[in-house]
Amino acid sequence: MPRPGFVLEVDDKTPSLLTISGAAVRLQGFGLGTKVAYPADAVPSTDPVGLIDAALLSPVEGDALLRRLGPGVRLTIVVADNGRPQPRMRFDVRRTMVERVLELAARSKVDDVQVVIATGLHRRWSDHDVTRVLGDRVASSFLADGLITSHDVTSDDLVGIGDIDGHTVKMNARVASSDVVVTVGIRDDHSLGCPSTLGLVDASTINRVAGLHADAAAADEVARLVASTSETFAVVAVIGQPFLRPSLSFLNRREWEWRLVDQLAFAAARQFVAALPKQGAQKLYASPVADYAILDVVGGSPEAVHTESREVWRAANAVEVSAPADVLVASVWGAGFDVGNPVGSPINAAHNALVDQAGCHLGTPLVRDGGVVVAMHPLLRNFSNRTQAPSADFFTNVLPETLDPAEIHDRFEASAAHDPWYINLYRERFAHHPLRVFHSWYRIKEASEGLADVIWVGGDRRSAGIMGHRAASTLADAYEVASAVVGPRPDITYLHGPGRVLGAVR
Incomplete structure (x- = not known):
């Protein structure tokens, strides 16, 4: 920690x-x-495989994922995309999470597998986005056959799964028809709820529960409806603060701890942006990448996972004022x-x-x-x-x-x-x-x-x-x-x- x-x-x-x-x-x-609230230290990422395997094999609630899989199972892996983290991860932990789930599926002889990106109102993923986040191995195996798709909140083939106060909730057809759904996500804030839930339903439902009159109770009901369509196993990686590359190393440390290299990096960044306002900023900041320490990986039922992961993130990032x-x-x-x-x-x-x-x-x-x-x-x-x-x-x-x-x-x-x-x-x-x-x-x-x-x-x-x-x-x-x-x-x-x-x- x-x-x-x-x-x-x-x-x-x-x-x-x-x-x-x-x-x-x-x-x-x-x-x-003046009181200055500093976040927790940023530290580089480490190999997350051990934490991921532990989450899949020893969930906080419910059976291990391996016991849910077998021949004839229709499996959908849902990758939650709630617009974060930014700066983007140098190596996205969701890649390893998806790969480990696919390895378990192969070991269990599951041959009907698709990946759905739960983007909701955020921009849908291009093939480049899929490759960058999930890696060449997953992209080359699934993209060519159309087995990786970004959810479309305006699609005509969404299926109704129930009503909330007279409003019909529609969701992704592939996910609704699956025997087992594995949701893969990242926890980088303390928000409530499952980030994949509203990423899989129609625009009208999202607007109903997260629009002008945001309704937490309705959002919980939508989550229950979505979860009721299939057996769901959630796995969430809790990440730390962004650890920036050498040219931005000064962002990683408190000012009185700056080393000479940090002082030089700050001076260079300031002069670069000042001398070439647009070009300099684009060169330095347009696509920054960061390492994120993996604080924990939690697996199990969606409700238990998102409660537990929220507490882990809180414990690591709460600052008392x-x-x-x-x-x-x-x-x-x-x-x-x-x-x-x-x-x-x-x-x-x-x-x-x-x-x-x-x-x-x-x-x-x-x-x-x-x-x-x-x-x-x-x-x-x-x-x-x-x-x-x-x-x-x-x-x-x-x-x-x-x-x-x-x-x-x-x-x-x-x-x-x-x-x-x-x-x-x-x-x-x-x-x-x-x-x-x-x-x-x-x-x-x-x-x-x-x-x-x-x-x-x-x-x-x-x-x-x-x-x-x-x-x-x-x-x-x-x-x-x-x-x-x-x-x-x-x-x-x-x-x-x-x-x-x-x-x-x-």
Whole structure:
């Protein structure tokens, strides 16, 4: 287990601390008394085979996978893709997990095997994605025969499996007709539920349980319906913080522990991006890869696995803070959430700051009611024309009209969800489903409830205004703006990236 995270209180001996804004890295001085929440240490990955085999052979609940397999069994391996982890894994542990399941299936003489990628509203996987994640061995054995498919939430061949409050739930036909389903996933946050469940159903069902009025009880019911269609065995790898390559080695260590190589890497990264803003950022950050320590691998029934894996992740990443802050400060690194985009789009930046970072806590918010979130990001209109066309249109055409989620739902959601061009991009061009940006905005507004302000340091003022936020040129300026609501001597907490801090308020 790596060194746990902790909270540092800035004093007169504390060095300037690393901050990230889009693609720019800086050292920023923080005032005396500022609390800095550091995530657990990032450490390199190790061989996960032993942990995976133990999870398959000694599950936390139910029979071992080998006892569920045999001749004539119709087996489907579901690979959960909930859009993470970012930066992507240098060697994706799901590859080894799938390979070990296939080896058990071969040993048991199972000859009807397919792989389904549970992408939900996220972009469907191309052949390149399949090969990168699952490896040449699996790809060459299954792709040519059409035995690896990405789930399509708009497909005409989805099958009904039951009703929830009069709404018919439809799911992937192959998975529904299987005798045994093995779900393979990664745990890199503390969210509830099985990440593959909503990745396998229709768009209408996803919208019903995760849209404007997100319904946890309905989501649980959908999970039960999906699980009832076949015998399901889940296996989840719990991963640690991202350990970056040598050119980004300074991101792996606390500032007072930087070695000469880390100092040189930071100086080179800063000068490279400053000298060649677009090209330099693309070269350094466009496709960063990281090693992730495998903290544990848990196998068994889906409910038990996802409860157990959540507790493992919590134990490794919880950082105790004294109280909710008046001002919460967050760095926002585009390469940490937008694939191939070193800066990141404004909507995804807001989601990262307000939902993924400020919202990552154990029940008690990290910023008090009436407090302020200060985030560092340029908020450039940096949308991918191919994968984020609905997001670009949402930002340009919808938000200037209204910020209210209910009005957006009533006026704009349905037309976007059924737009032929957006659906074509989703089905054929590996773009996100148009509903994804609507759901992101609903979660952003939920996370903003109770906040007095959201201020973007270095952010484009017009982009910030479109989202109902404000911009400031420097951190000091942001504090001055915030002082109007939190007073001249606020309690400040800085969430130190690029890893994830799980805040536990004592």
